[in-house]
Amino acid sequence: MVAELQDSSKSLWGTGTEWREIPLWQSCFRLAAGITSYALCGAPLCRDEKYLKYLQAQSVAVFGGAILINITPKSLRPITGTLVRWWCLYYSKRIAKRCAPYIKKRIDETKTLGAGNNGGRGLVKDGLQLIIDETISRGDPSQLAVEVISERLLIADNASIHSVALTLHNLILNLVNSEPSLGYIQALREECRNVFINAGCKWTLDAVRNLKLVDSAIRESMRVSPFGSVAMARTYTSAKLEFTNLLGMKVPNTGITLRALFLRLGLRRRRSRG
Template sequence: MTLVLADSIQPFALGLIGAILVWRLLCMTFQGPDHKEVWTRIEAVGVSGNGIFPWTRAVVGSILSIQKNAHEGYKRICKAKDRPFTLPTMWTGGAVVVLPPSLLPLLNKPDTELSGFRALIETIQLPYMISNRDIYENVIHFDVVRKILTKKEVIGSLAPTTAEELDIAFRECWGVSERWQTMNGWDVCGRIITRAALRTLIGEPLCRDETFLEQSRLYANSLFAGTAIINCLPPLVRPLLGPLLALRAKYYQARCQKVLRPYVEERIRLWNQRQERDNQPNDFLQWMIPKCSSAHSDQLEPNKTAMRLLALNTMFIFAMGYVFAHCIFDLYSSSPSPKAEFLHDLEEECKRVFVKHHGLSTKAAIDSLYRVDSSIRESMRLSDVGVTNLPLDVVSGKISLGNGIQVPPGVRMVFPTQSIHLDPSNYEQPLCFDAFRFSRRFETLEVPNKQLGERELLTSPTPSFLAFGYGRHGCPGRWFVAQTIKQALAYVIMNYDVELAGAPIKRKALLNMMVPPTNAQIRIRRKSQKETGL
């Protein structure tokens, strides 16, 4: 069996290397003098020697070594010299330019000069995952996020419904037993977030449909697993193997769409018939229907509308599930003494705010959870989704990086976000989880102190915290994400005891993506009413 496997892997590996060599030769043959000048003027990290063969080895090796190379380049070049460096990566089949933090203002340049859209499409490999290009090129659903899901009054109006849904979801998914039980942490955290996200996206009753819930979760996981593997292939062979690797995600996509389509059709029918359009459901589907109706005539077609919901739902489920799961893992796996202090003080805050606001179902109550906010921000700092982020493609003209470096169109640039988050000059003991890192200095204040500056909240991007983007590229849905995850974490703290089971979690990078700990086990028990005191 081993010999058969080895015999099958060897030609496949040789084929990949051959494809990369061909790709590199094509790139080197057809790139202009401006591109050649960029690669010669900027120091490369992870390449031992000159020529096509060292670069090919580096590109192949980037699947497992990009994290190490990115950290080395950041320390040796970005920090020491305030200069960019090039990083070989299978993502592009060549290299990306990694920018120092001093160049973060480039993110505010207009999309006509620097655009992150194509890079985002490639990161998720949407052309393989979604057959209809109009779904990901005509981003009506993201326009709705930017225009509606950024309003304070809208965010506040969602708090009662997500609080209600979280209570039901935790009781059903985590249980109410006061005896310890062991569960897959990644799955049970994902189930909670799936319920909360679907309640906001499509409302009742479909958000509680067990078939749709499970298919949505499987779709999100299979989509990101498939894209991670596709990104590890040479660009030259992706058109051949990409469609095959996307089949699993498309299978779950079709099952989700089968359930979702008649629900969308009924919502559209009711919207068309309703003269007085008051008392409508307060969810994303209802916000999107008039937006699609006012666009091109075919945008309100039920299949398209359903696919837009699925595309957005997948982003919410995976991204929010990733953050929530890691927050649980980071908080409950910290050292015994700090963990006891963190949990005690977090529970004190949650109960105090709960009593004062008669629950955690208002924006005012959730905004008062400063320790909870800090804990999630700290987890996002420590447990990045990717090694680098905030990709930018040069679209037109030349972009100056200083030191005489001019980057022409066609070059992709990124920022070393993980290295920035783990930089000792930005954070004391950066490898340690400190739940109150961002709230501690404000604890004793009764009135604002200008000398301490403003609070660094979960939704506040700074040059040293880029988990939600920065500048014009800040995530427009971050207020909803923050509010929902704060409600979920506060619910866990007040109602459950949690322990990590098994070996400590070791995070690994696959190309640019940090692989989620899908096998992590947790032990949980519901606290008694006497223990909660509520």
């Protein structure tokens, strides 16, 4: 993960001191796609530029399509939904075709060496291997189809890419727009330098855990600039005319409930400090 993050950041942002314009959102989106893919399926897919471009486009189709459906009048939503479905399928089929040989090879390795042995990869497990192991343990061969595994992997990608990209994007903007005299960036650089040296000039999991200021900066950025104000909307459907939620509010049938996302972030932040 560290090597992938270093290689991607160097190629996208460079390491020189000369002035350089950076398309921040696009670079954060590409970086998020790469590191998410590394965690979920590893190399070589996480370095396949065409695969990563398909992932980014699919993610935009899913979330952009959801927005289009929500702003469409209810009577026209079946039409919008069909168009969005075609939009998403266009990229999901190309993603499946791109990663099919890799998934098939991993399935064959797992069958040969036994589920749970991680395909001879030692103790390292990625998202794809966990999906394959879980599927084999259920004893349903139809679920081991390459297309099915690809779809499950794609769901995890869609859930991760935007959240990582938005968090990183907002963090960078908050830091560069902060008052220079406060020295936030300098303090973070100094902490990273000291932790890196103390870890023997090699990033490890324990070293990352010692980045207290970096962790605090990320959490504070998520609090100040959350990437969403509410969690997923849920529509109440039941034979009952209404129900009472946890706040004691009466919600009618077909009513939509939302949970404030920033309250959840704040609660987690307070708990982590406690």
